[in-house]
Amino acid sequence: xADVTQTPRNRITKTGKRIMLECSQTKGHDRMYWxxxxxxxxxxxxxxxxxxxxxxxxxxSDGYSVSRQAQAKFSLSLESAIPNQTALYFxxxxxxxxxxxxxxxGPGTRLTVT
Amino acid sequence: GxxxxxxxxxxxxxxxxxxxxxxxxxxxxxxxxxxxQHAGEAPTFLSYNVLDxxxxxxxxxxxxxxxxxxxxxxxxxxxxxxxxxxxxxxxxQGDDYKLSFGAGTTVTVRA
Numbered sequence: 001x002a003d004v005t006q007t008p009r010n011r012i013t014k015t016g017k018r019i020m021l022e023c024s025q026t027k028g029h030d031r032m033y034w035x036x037x038x039x040x041x042x043x044x045x046x047x048x049x050x051x052x053x054x055x056x057x058x059x060x061s062d063g064y065s066v067s068r069q070a071q072a073k074f075s076l077s078l079e080s081a082i083p084n085q086t087a088l089y090f091x092x093x094x095x096x097x098x099x100x101x102x103x104x105x106g107p108g109t110r111l112t113v114t
Numbered sequence: 115g116x117x118x119x120x121x122x123x124x125x126x127x128x129x130x131x132x133x134x135x136x137x138x139x140x141x142x143x144x145x146x147x148x149x150x151q152h153a154g155e156a157p158t159f160l161s162y163n164v165l166d167x168x169x170x171x172x173x174x175x176x177x178x179x180x181x182x183x184x185x186x187x188x189x190x191x192x193x194x195x196x197x198x199x200x201x202x203x204x205x206x207q208g209d210d211y212k213l214s215f216g217a218g219t220t221v222t223v224r225a
Binding site: 048056094103 | 216
C-alpha cells in the first residue's frame, strides 16, 4: 500500500463550488504539506502543518484553507473554486526532527475548474 | 525569496550522459534537493546535498558548490526510463525546512 494517498485522484468541478481534497499518510511523519503544480511554474507551497495544532500559510494560500484532522490526515479546501485553481495538487510529508529531510509525495489530484 | 534556475528541456541519446544544471540565489542556504518526476506522477527523491562536492548514487550523481550557488545532477548510462522531469529544490536555514522548487528540466532520452 502507498505511504501517502490522496483522494480524489481526478476531479472536475464548476466555478463557485466548494471542494475538498484529502491526504492520508501511514509514514508517521509530523509534517504535511500541500502544493500545486502548474506547467512551467514548478511546485508551489500552499499550506504546511507541523502537527494538528500548528498550521502555516505557504506562498500561495489565498483562496485555500486546510484542516489537520489527525497526524495522518491533512485536507485542502477550495471554498469557492475558480478556473485559475485548475492544477495538479500534491500532498507531501516529512519528518526533519527525525533526520528525514526529504519530502515524500502522494500521487496527486488533478483538479479542473470549469 | 529566491531565484532558482534550471533549463527547461534537454534531449540525449540512450547510453549517453546528461548534466542538468541548477543555479540559485537565496539568503541563508541550507541544502539542495533533486527530485525525479515522471509525467503525471509524484516527484520522487533522488539526492540531498548540504556540503560542497559530489555525491554518487549508482548512475546518478549530484554536485553542490555553495559559494557559487550552483548544483548539477549527472545522469550516466541513460536509459529510456530516465525520460522525466528533474526538479531542483532549495532548503533555507531557519525556514521550517520548507522547499522552494525550480520549474523543472524535462529530459527526453532517444534511442
